[in-house]
Amino acid sequence: MIARAWILVGAVLLLMAGEASAHPVFGITGVRGGLLHPLVVPSHVMSAMALAILIGRQPLGQAMVAVYALGLVAGLCAIAAAYVPTLAEEALLLLAAIAGLLVAWGRPLPWVVVAPLAAAAGLAIGLDSPPEAISIAEANLTLIGTALSGTAFLAVLALLASRLRRDWQRIGLRIAGSWISASAIMVLALRFAGG
């Protein structure tokens, strides 16, 4: 069952990424464009993966997904209100690095640690998802798609992570956390070095 879910997620990502690349820019708008956005932007995918693994191993996983969704909606509402964020992706990378480190650490965490992290990650992803639409109605549809897709993606990944309970599977998740954290740290350094 888990293997089928992984294949399904991978296949969906493959198909969606192929569609996106057919455009010279991320020019797909409307709900479809919004649905694609959290699934094809590397920093969004990696931060969602790290956070999902972290949430999947906590007792209040469903509540944390809801907190993430609230943060995501708040960020998207700020975008809809014409707020122009700065350093949203850098903040997202920082959160991915922290979440990855916590996953690699492999200890149970209190909700007061996970909830702010989930809210901040949702907010950062929302702020880093400005729509490329030519009308307000289309832009709003894109934002709705992003909210739905971003929340569903995190929820599915968290569910998968929560199902991986065997020792070697938990070890694999911790290693994945260290990989995500290492990648995010390197790119953060590159950004702040002016690359």
Add this chain to the structure above:
Amino acid sequence: MLRVVVAAIVNDMRRAVIGLFAFLFCLAGAAPALAHTGDVTGGFIGGFAHPLFGPDHIAAMVAVGLWGAFLGPPAIFILPIVFPLVMAFGAVLGILGVPVPAVEAGIAVSAAVLGLMVALAARPPLWVAAVIVGTFAIFHGHAHGAELPSGADALAFAAGFVVATGCLHLTGIAFGLLARWPAGRIAVRAAGAVIAVAGLMFLGWLA
């Protein structure tokens, strides 16, 4: 303990691992979203291929996995967790231009030392093994950090680079698990000796 872990892996991993590899294969085959990427060669595939073209890097990474498997749990998973995290610290030093002396020599020495640890069946305390591996990870990270491409696709490159490094660890671990049999133990130690000699050769080429 090691036997229990191996048995659990063999019994449980088939379907999930096949699914995971299918997932990774799909991701690797996915075309980039162009608004967030620049040079395609700097993406995941470029990053994944990057460590595979450095024989000294390959030898050292495989040696880390071999040694971890040889030491058994928890080193078998602690070392592959420690390495990428400390490697990232080394990469930050490289990106920021902080000089680290004798980086290439350090990488060659890492292959020699880690190979020697396996060949000699060295069993230091876990923290000592982690410090040794972490120290060498700084050299590897510094060397590769300076080569990270700038631009929006740097994250995909870095992810590919880190995943490839992890896969080299897993290769070493997979081979190192042979150590549970007497003949396999000899094979693993011989592999360590080969890596140690290769490390000395890399060092000789630098001289």
